[in-house]
Amino acid sequence: MKIEGERVVLRAVKDEDSGVLEEILREPEVAAWWGPTDDFEDMLAIVLDGQVVGAIQYDEEDDEDYRHASIDIFLSARHHGRGLGTDSVRTLARWLIRDRGHHRITIDPAVANTVAIRCYTKVGFKPVGAMREYERDPVSGEWRDGLLMDLLARELLD
Secondary structure (H helix, E strand, C coil), X not given: CXXXXXXXXXXXXXXXXXXXXXXXXXXXXXXXXXXXXXXXXXXXXXXXXXXXXEEEEEEEECCCCCCEEEEEEEECHHHCCCCHHHHHHHHHHHXXXXXXXXXXXXXXCECCCHHHHHHHHHHCCEEEEEEEEEEECXXXXXXXXXXXXXXXXXXXXX
């Protein structure tokens, strides 16, 4: 699978990508929001100019009465602030809506992750509400709140 964005390409993670992705997850700016993992099987590599700079994943609810998809992403700190996260999230959201037929996409950053929230807002995601003590902080182990955001197909910014 390969999905082309304006600047990035999303493609299946290859075995040789694992080392780079593990390094990115150890970067302090990324590790603050993501815990360590070595399971990249369900992720797509975010590729810029032939180099893996992060990963994005999605999950689909297939029950007809609740059908929607969710997204999660991490990007190397060296590439923060350049619009690559926005391009990656927008590209995957468009694919999930246009090719997979979803009418709604959700994403759930930590409430304190203002950089991520700003990125998702640029794509068109809107805050739905705070989820109290939603996830464990991978550094402190304390529970932290999450922000549920969603994007409806009719609201997707082109």
